[in-house]
Every structure is written in C-alpha cells, then in structure tokens.
Amino acid sequence: MSWTTVCTLDDILPNAGAAALVGDTQLAVFRVDDRIFALDNHCPFSRANVLARGIVGSVGDTLVVASPLYKQHFSLEAGHCLEDDSISVRRFPARNENGLVQVQL
Amino acid sequence: MSHKQRLLVVGNGPVGHQFLESIVESGCATDYQITVIGEEPRPAYDRVHLTAWFETRQADALNMVADGFYATNNIDVRCGEKVVAIDRNAKTATTDSGRHYDYDQLVLATGSYPFVPPVPGHERENCFVYRTIEDLEAITAAAKNASVGAVVGGGLLGLEAAKAIKDLGLKTHVIEFAPRLMAVQVDDGGGALLRRKIEDLGVEVHTQKNTQNIGDGEHCVHKLSFADGAELETDILVFSAGIRPQDALARQCELEIGERGGIAINNYCQTSDPAIYAIGECALWNQRIFGLIAPGNEMARVAAAHILGNGDDKQFTGADMSTKLKLMGVDVASIGDAHGNTPGAKSYTFIDEQAEIYKKIVVSESGKHLLGAVLVGDADDYGNLLQFALNGIELPEHPEAMILPNIDGSASVGLGVDALPDSAQICSCNNVSKGDICAAVQGGALTVGDVKSCTKAASTCGGCTALVGQVVNAELTKLGVEVNTDLCEHFPYTRQELFHLIRVGGIKSFDELLEKHGSGKGCAICKPTAASIFASCWNEYILENQHAGLQDTNDRFLANMQNNGTFSVVPRMAGGEVTPDGLITVGSIAKKYKLYTKITGGQRVDLFGATLDQLPVIWKELIDAGFESGHAYGKSLRTVKSCVGSSWCRYGVQDSVGQAIDLENRYKGLRSPHKIKMAVSGCTRECAEAQSKDVGVIATEKGWNLYVCGNGGMKPRHADLFASDIDTETLVKYVDRLLMFYVRTADRLQRTSVWMENLEGGLDYLRQVIIDDSLGICDELERDMQSVVDSYQCEWKTTIEDEQKLKQFRSFVNADDGDKDIVFVEERGQIRPANEEEKQLNNNLIAVA
Numbered sequence: 001m002s003w004t005t006v007c008t009l010d011d012i013l014p015n016a017g018a019a020a021l022v023g024d025t026q027l028a029v030f031r032v033d034d035r036i037f038a039l040d041n042h043c044p045f046s047r048a049n050v051l052a053r054g055i056v057g058s059v060g061d062t063l064v065v066a067s068p069l070y071k072q073h074f075s076l077e078a079g080h081c082l083e084d085d086s087i088s089v090r091r092f093p094a095r096n097e098n099g100l101v102q103v104q105l
Numbered sequence: 106m107s108h109k110q111r112l113l114v115v116g117n118g119p120v121g122h123q124f125l126e127s128i129v130e131s132g133c134a135t136d137y138q139i140t141v142i143g144e145e146p147r148p149a150y151d152r153v154h155l156t157a158w159f160e161t162r163q164a165d166a167l168n169m170v171a172d173g174f175y176a177t178n179n180i181d182v183r184c185g186e187k188v189v190a191i192d193r194n195a196k197t198a199t200t201d202s203g204r205h206y207d208y209d210q211l212v213l214a215t216g217s218y219p220f221v222p223p224v225p226g227h228e229r230e231n232c233f234v235y236r237t238i239e240d241l242e243a244i245t246a247a248a249k250n251a252s253v254g255a256v257v258g259g260g261l262l263g264l265e266a267a268k269a270i271k272d273l274g275l276k277t278h279v280i281e282f283a284p285r286l287m288a289v290q291v292d293d294g295g296g297a298l299l300r301r302k303i304e305d306l307g308v309e310v311h312t313q314k315n316t317q318n319i320g321d322g323e324h325c326v327h328k329l330s331f332a333d334g335a336e337l338e339t340d341i342l343v344f345s346a347g348i349r350p351q352d353a354l355a356r357q358c359e360l361e362i363g364e365r366g367g368i369a370i371n372n373y374c375q376t377s378d379p380a381i382y383a384i385g386e387c388a389l390w391n392q393r394i395f396g397l398i399a400p401g402n403e404m405a406r407v408a409a410a411h412i413l414g415n416g417d418d419k420q421f422t423g424a425d426m427s428t429k430l431k432l433m434g435v436d437v438a439s440i441g442d443a444h445g446n447t448p449g450a451k452s453y454t455f456i457d458e459q460a461e462i463y464k465k466i467v468v469s470e471s472g473k474h475l476l477g478a479v480l481v482g483d484a485d486d487y488g489n490l491l492q493f494a495l496n497g498i499e500l501p502e503h504p505e506a507m508i509l510p511n512i513d514g515s516a517s518v519g520l521g522v523d524a525l526p527d528s529a530q531i532c533s534c535n536n537v538s539k540g541d542i543c544a545a546v547q548g549g550a551l552t553v554g555d556v557k558s559c560t561k562a563a564s565t566c567g568g569c570t571a572l573v574g575q576v577v578n579a580e581l582t583k584l585g586v587e588v589n590t591d592l593c594e595h596f597p598y599t600r601q602e603l604f605h606l607i608r609v610g611g612i613k614s615f616d617e618l619l620e621k622h623g624s625g626k627g628c629a630i631c632k633p634t635a636a637s638i639f640a641s642c643w644n645e646y647i648l649e650n651q652h653a654g655l656q657d658t659n660d661r662f663l664a665n666m667q668n669n670g671t672f673s674v675v676p677r678m679a680g681g682e683v684t685p686d687g688l689i690t691v692g693s694i695a696k697k698y699k700l701y702t703k704i705t706g707g708q709r710v711d712l713f714g715a716t717l718d719q720l721p722v723i724w725k726e727l728i729d730a731g732f733e734s735g736h737a738y739g740k741s742l743r744t745v746k747s748c749v750g751s752s753w754c755r756y757g758v759q760d761s762v763g764q765a766i767d768l769e770n771r772y773k774g775l776r777s778p779h780k781i782k783m784a785v786s787g788c789t790r791e792c793a794e795a796q797s798k799d800v801g802v803i804a805t806e807k808g809w810n811l812y813v814c815g816n817g818g819m820k821p822r823h824a825d826l827f828a829s830d831i832d833t834e835t836l837v838k839y840v841d842r843l844l845m846f847y848v849r850t851a852d853r854l855q856r857t858s859v860w861m862e863n864l865e866g867g868l869d870y871l872r873q874v875i876i877d878d879s880l881g882i883c884d885e886l887e888r889d890m891q892s893v894v895d896s897y898q899c900e901w902k903t904t905i906e907d908e909q910k911l912k913q914f915r916s917f918v919n920a921d922d923g924d925k926d927i928v929f930v931e932e933r934g935q936i937r938p939a940n941e942e943e944k945q946l947n948n949n950l951i952a953v954a
Contacts, residue, residue: 020917032626055633059594071629
C-alpha cells in the first residue's frame with residue numbers, strides 16, 4: 001500500500017486536527033507535537049463527520065480526541081472509544097514524512 | 106366510617122400557614138376536614154419581609170403559599186372573612202358574613218395588632234400603622250402628596266418603616282420614647298453607633314421624645330408636640346410602637362388571658378380549653394409573648410404534632426430571642442442577655458469609630474460562658490457567638506479575642522464546629538440542628554446547596570449559611586470523603602486557582618501553563634477552561650494559533666455546531682434592536698444560503714444549516730452590512746434583552762432599550778466561566794423578564810434596580826435585588842465589579858446563581874465585596890473590566906481579514922469539496938437535518954455539497 005500525502009505539517013495546528021478527503025473517505029488527521037494520527041472522521045455517536053474538530057489531549061497515558069458533539073473520547077492510536085468498549089472508529093496508518101502529512105488507506 | 110375530624114384554623118398569616126404545612130408534611134392532611142379563615146384579602150404572605158413589597162409593589166412577591174397548595178390538600182380557604190365569635194359549647198365559630206363553621210379542634214393564629222399610643226390626634230388622616238400590605242399601599246398613596254414623614258417608634262419595625270418612607274422620597278424622622286434606638290436588643294453604646302449610622306443615611310433621629318399631641322401643622326399636615334416642649338411637623342405619621350396580641354376572640358369566648366393580654370397556652374400550645382390551640386404572637390407562654398417568626402413556627406409545629414397525636418415528646422419550651430438583621434443597610438445583632446442583667450455578668454466592648462463598628466459580649470461571673478452579645482456595623486461573628494451562648498460551650502481563655510479585629514493575620518478565635526453537640530440548632534428559622542445537617546450529608550448531600558434544598562437550612566434569612574458550610578465540610582472530612590476540587594487529571598487546581606496562576610504569572614499560552622503547573626497533554630475540560638481564562642485576562646483573538654486548538658466546540662469555529670455537524674450563525678442585535686434594512690439583509694443572506702431561520706429567546710435571529718466552508722462567506726456579507734459577531738457560541742455575554750421602555754410604552758419610566766444596548770456593547774465579548782444573560786425592563790411590569798437573568802435591571806422612577814444571579818434553564822432561579830434606585834454610572838460600576846469578580850472566582854461552567862449560593866455569606870457577602878469594597882479590590886476589578894472593554898474586537902471581522910485563519914474553515918484540508926453526508930429535508934417551508942430513516946429512503950433530500 002502506498003502513502004498518500006494530504007497536506008503539510010504546518011497545515012494542521014499543533015495538538016489539533018483537520019479533516020481530509022481521500023477518495024470518498026473522510027479522515028480526521030491529528031497532529032500531536034510532530035506526530036500524526038488518522039481516524040475516520042465519522043463520529044459513531046452523532047453520526048456526523050466531525051471528529052477532526054474535537055479537542056486533542058490525553059486520558060492517563062492514552063492520546064485521545066474528544067468528539068465535539070457529545071464528548072466521548074477516542075484513542076488516537078487505536079481508535080476505540082474510552083467510554084464504551086463496544087464502539088470504535090477506523091484508524092489508518094499515518095506519518096510525518098519530512099514535513100508532509102501522509103496516510104495509508 | 107365516622108366523619109372526618111374538623112380542623113379549623115383562624116388566622117392565615119405566616120404562623121397559621123406553617124401550621125397547615127406541618128399538617129400536610131405529616132401526610133395526614135386527608136384525614137381531616139381543614140378550613141382556614143383569614144380576615145386579610147389574600148392568603149398567607151411573608152410579613153417578616155413586608156418591606157420587600159416596596160421593591161416590586163406586587164403582593165405576589167411575598168406570597169408564601171405554593172401553587173395548588175389548598176386544592177391539592179383539600180383545604181378550604183376563606184379570605185377576607187373575619188371570625189367574630191366562638192361558641193365553645195357548640196364548638197362553632199361564626200364569621201362577619203354570618204357563616205358558621207363547626208370544629209373538633211380550633212387553632213387560633215390571629216397574630217398581633219400594632220399598638221397605637223392614645224395620643225390626642227392619633228386618628229387624624231395620614232396616620233398609619235405598618236403591618237399589612239394594605240398599610241403599605243395606603244402609605245405609598247399618601248406619600249405622593251407629602252414631603253415629610255415621621256415614624257413613632259425606633260424599634261426594629263419602626264426603622265424598617267423609616268427606610269420605606271425614606272425610599273418613597275420623603276424627608277424622614279424617627280421618634281423614640283427611650284433614650285436609644287432598638288432599646289430592647291441593643292445597649293447604649295450600640296444604640297449610639299446605630300443612631301449615627303442611620304443619621305448618616307439622612308434620617309433624623311429624635312430620642313427621649315414623648316408625643317403628647319398631634320394637631321394641625323403650619324407647613325405640613327400634622328404638628329407633633331412633645332412633653333419637653335419641642336415640636337415637629339410632618340405630612341405622614343406611621344405608628345410602630347410595639348405590638349399587642351390579637352386576643353379579642355379568646356376574650357369573647359372566655360379563654361384564660363394573661364394580665365397584659367395574650368392567650369395563655371401550655372407546652373403543647375393548648376389554651377385553657379383543650380380543644381383550642383393558640384400559636385404565634387397571639388399566644389402567651391410562661392407569661393411571655395414571642396414577637397419573632399422562629400418561635401411562632403415552632404409553636405405551629407408543636408401544635409400540629411399534638412393534634413395529630415404523634416408528639417407527646419414535642420413541646421414548646423421557650424425560644425431564643427437572639428436576632429440578626431440588616432436595618433437600612435446596617436448590620437445589627439443581639440444575642441441573649443444583651444444588657445448584662447444576669448447577676449455577676451461582666452462584659453467586653455470593642456468600638457471602632459473609624460469603621461463604625463460596635464461589639465460587646467457579656468460573659469458569666471466565672472468568665473467561662475457567653476451570656477449575650479450586641480453587634481452593630483459588623484455582625485459576622487453572630488453565628489459563632491450564638492452557638493457559644495446556646496450550647497453553653499466553654500469560652501477560650503481570652504474571650505475578648507472573639508470580637509477583636511484580626512490584625513496581625515493570626516487566626517481569629519473561632520469555634521470549631523466539632524465542639525457543637527448534635528442537638529445544636531444551626532438554622533433557627535427552619536429549626537435545623539447540626540444532627541439534621543450531618544444526616545443529610547450522610548444521605549448524600551455533599552454541597553451546601555444540596556443541604557439547603559433538602560433540609561431548608563439557611564434558606565430563610567441566610568444568617569447561618571457560613572456555619573452550615575462549616576458543618577458540611579467537617580462532616581465530609583469525618584466521613585473520609587475527600588472533596589476533590591481539582592479541575593481535571595492534568596491540573597491539581599480549581600479554576601479559581603488556575604486563574605490566579607495565569608494572571609499573576611502572566612501566562613499566555615497553554616503549553617507554558619502545562620509546563621509550569623500541569624501534566625499530560627490536557628483535555629476537553631482544562632483546555633477550554635484555560636482558553637477562557639486567557640481570554641478574560643489578556644483578551645487575545647481566540648483563534649490565534651496557540652489558542653485555536655484549546656477552544657471548545659462552538660468557540661473553535663465561532664459558530665454553534667448542530668447535531669449534523671453544520672453550524673448556526675447569530676449576528677448581534679444589541680438590546681434586540683434591529684433596523685428594517687438590517688432585517689432585510691439577514692433575510693436575504695438566509696435565503697441566499699438556504700438557511701433555516703428562527704427568532705431566539707434573546708431577541709435576535711438565528712440562521713441554521715451553514716457548513717464550515719460557508720461560515721466565512723456568510724459572515725463577510727453580514728459584516729459588510731454592518732453586523733458583528735453575536736458571540737452566541739461563547740461562554741460569554743449572550744444578549745441584553747429589553748422592552749421598549751419610555752420611548753414608546755405608556756408605562757415605561759426609563760429608556761430601557763438604550764440602557765440594554767449600552768450594557769450589551771460594553772460587555773460583548775467578555776469570556777466568562779459560563780454564558781451570561783442580561784435584561785433591562787423599562788418599568789416594574791418587567792416585560793423583559795430581567796429577574797430571570799444573571800444581571801437584571803429594572804427601571805424605577807429614580808433610576809435602576811439591579812437584580813443579580815438569576816437564570817432560566819434547567820433549574821430556574823429568580824434573581825435577587827442587589828441595589829435599588831441607583832444611577833447609570835453606579836449601575837455600570839457594580840456590574841463591572843460583579844462580572845469581573847465572577848470571572849475570577851467561579852468554577853468552570855458555574856452560572857452566577859450557583860456561584861453566589863456557594864459563596865460563604867451569599868448575597869450579603871457579595872454586597873460587601875461589590876458595594877462596600879470589603880476586599881479592597883474594586884478598583885482592580887473595574888480596571889480589569891475596562892481593559893477587556895477597550896480590547897474588544899469582532900472575532901469574525903478579524904477572521905475574514907486573515908487568509909491564514911480562513912484556511913481553518915475549509916471542509917477538507919486537501920480538497921475544496923463539501924461534506925456529501927450533510928443532507929436536509931424540507932419542513933414548513935424551510936430546511937431541517939434529514940434523520941437516518943429519511944437518508945435511507947433517499948427521497949426529496951436536499952444536499953449542500
């Protein structure tokens with residue numbers, strides 16, 4: 001599988017997210033310091049494409065994004081919901097390649 | 106089945122009503138056929154706070170009876186009907202309308218009547234008493250054609266009456282027979298200080314004046330002639346020379362009466378006829394009349410328990426007559442043996458003429474017990490001292506330390522609440538003991554607010570709020586409940602502490618804050634909190650790179666995110682005022698972008714259904730037409746609602762719209778712990794609903810009445826009157842201070858109502874801080890507010906002028922497409938988000954991308 005470049009590192013604010021479109025898939029791409037994570041942008045609770053707009057932070061040692069609508073937390077590294085074990089969102093390999101933000105679908 | 110017991114209550118005042126409530130609370134109300142008869146035209150109202158009628162001039166504000174109380178409990182209520190005779194043999198009461206009421210048990214709660222000295226001329230026109238709403242209405246009507254008012258009697262009620270007359274705009278005199286004001290409760294030293302403070306307020310005090318005649322005046326309606334030859338002219342005269350028990354019915358039916366009046370009762374509140382009870386100010390227990398509400402309520406509870414047959418153990422055994430009150434803004438308190446009449450009693454006195462404070466404690470001969478106290482000008486020690494006196498707690502070695510100011514920072518000698526027995530009465534108005542409060546805490550009430558609502562403690566006069574707080578905290582500690590007030594796992598501080606760290610440390614970014622005071626990466630709690638504090642302190646543009654990622658959902662994109670991920674747009678319409686052209690512009694924009702429009706509760710227009718990428722273009726058009734951000738997305742000032750006021754309304758007395766616009770423009774953009782709503786009404790009819798707002802302003806003929814800490818929403822709370830008849834400059838000054846103090850000290854997402862209720866000392870404390878500047882911070886608060894006002898910017902204007910910021914509003918960082926999943930359906934001629942079923946059916950969907 002090849003890497004797709006979606007934007008430069010500077011296009012995403014530090015410790016925040018941005019939505020990206022790859023094919024028909026809407027992604028939520030997050031930047032924590034200089035590391036990159038990618039999840040499906042679709043929030044399973046609100047059924048709206050909004051995860052990229054959530055606040056990025058940590059719960060214990062887990063890096064998370066909080067859904068902006070109903071505030072459930074999703075692991076940036078694994079995609080699972082911290083409040084409900086049975087729910088998770090798709091995660092995608094992502095990287096910071098010399099200042100380029102790249103994902104694999 | 107035998108007929109229900111017939112319970113007849115004569116007198117529908119506060120104590121009569123407490124009796125009914127006690128019966129209802131027992132759950133046995135339906136076992137009785139209950140009738141209550143009162144001669145006043147309305148059911149029970151709060152006579153203790155009678156003077157508060159002047160704030161609204163509406164009797165409803167004093168009403169004590171919950172909606173549906175009589176109907177729900179099947180109580181037959183008769184208003185405006187007076188019982189004139191009781192036949193004890195036939196067990197029947199007869200009223201002035203000729204009706205007969207049979208009873209099995211009769212409760213007399215007839216109260217008292219004001220004593221009017223039999224001075225020649227006392228029946229002239231414009232001579233009043235101060236007891237009922239009708240009295241107040243008559244005084245108000247007479248004041249319209251008067252310029253001078255005088256009150257005969259310098260006791261508690263007399264001073265209240267004097268305040269009322271002064272507030273009606275009359276030159277005011279108080280005439281007292283004794284050598285000092287409040288002669289019963291206060292000693293000479295306290296009386297002298299009280300007099301000075303009241304004279305400072307512009308009321309003339311005349312002591313040792315024995316009124317001998319009231320005749321025609323030369324400049325005013327009346328001339329009072331005193332025994333010492335002096336004279337005084339006045340247009341209105343109010344007698345407040347004490348009360349007499351209303352025992353006429355008891356005399357008529359020949360119950361036992363005290364030598365100087367009063368219906369004699371035993372410990373169960375039974376009169377000499379066991380089927381008849383007497384409670385409140387008409388009752389004489391142990392040769393004493395109790396003219397306070399707390400003993401009256403206690404008698405009501407005792408009588409109810411005895412009638413229900415479940416309370417041989419519940420007896421009336423006298424009552425403590427200690428009082429704490431605020432007279433014309435002056436704190437006055439009196440405890441126990443205030444005059445040191447106990448043999449061997451010794452006293453300590455502290456006088457501060459500079460700050461006008463007088464404190465005296467009376468201790469027993471041994472010096473070990475507190476017998477009484479007088480406090481004038483500063484009554485903060487009342488709760489503490491009262492517990493020492495009531496519970497016989499041994500005094501510290503140097504009891505004087507309890508009233509001396511605490512100058513070198515050493516802790517003042519307080520009373521550990523652990524020293525109190527469980528039986529110690531903490532709230533005397535509602536008879537709540539320390540044990541009751543501890544039980545409530547054990548039952549899960551973990552805050553003062555919870556304890557207040559489940560025990561009623563501190564919910565009447567509020568004098569015991571601080572003490573209730575101490576008991577709650579001590580009990581929580583005892584239970585091992587650690588009250589964790591940390592904001593979140595990343596910061597071991599409260600919001601208030603964080604505010605100070607940021608402000609004092611000059612911290613301007615979250616990274617710096619986290620590095621110096623926190624751990625981890627932050628979260629959806631601490632980030633928006635920090636962002637809000639940064640904005641309150643430094644007021645930088647909230648989408649600056651270092652701030653944007655901290656903002657909560659709505660602030661992040663300067664718009665309210667709706668359930669389908671679209672946003673709503675709210676332009677500011679200060680005071681609810683908008684020009685026709687403005688409305689047309691808003692309408693055209695809504696039409697152009699196919700937005701759903703709705704009028705909000707805050708008197709403006711909300712446009713729904715905008716996608717992220719549409720926000721900047723919509724706002725550009727709004728700003729070009731002269732609109733600015735309405736901050737509907739922020740925890741900040743939302744709207745200042747108004748009615749049209751004196752400009753149009755035939756009842757308005759001030760320009761409420763103009764005032765609302767000025768307030769909204771002053772405070773727009775101020776970030777705060779929670780949203781803030783305000784309103785300005787142009788007259789007492791209150792069409793802007795200001796009393797349901799954080800800051801409510803109601804026009805009076807002389808200026809503005811300021812109400813604070815109200816809210817609607819999930820748990821509505823009426824705002825409290827904070828200051829009366831103030832001018833616009835003072836209004837703005839108080840609101841500046843109040844809001845800044847709130848911004849500094851409230852918890853995250855804490856509305857002003859909960860904030861105020863959790864302040865130790867509540868509303869009184871807030872008045873001290875904001876009006877009296879007790880913390881000496883008012884200059885600073887005003888300065889901080891001015892700096893926020895001066896650095897205001899329309900966040901949307903800043904945004905559309907900055908290419909870099911606009912990039913944040915693209916739907917995708919790497920494509921110009923919109924979100925294809927956002928679809929609407931049409932309803933009542935406008936769009937709304939399609940639900941899942943409608944999306945599946947895929948019929949008549951309206952897509953935006």
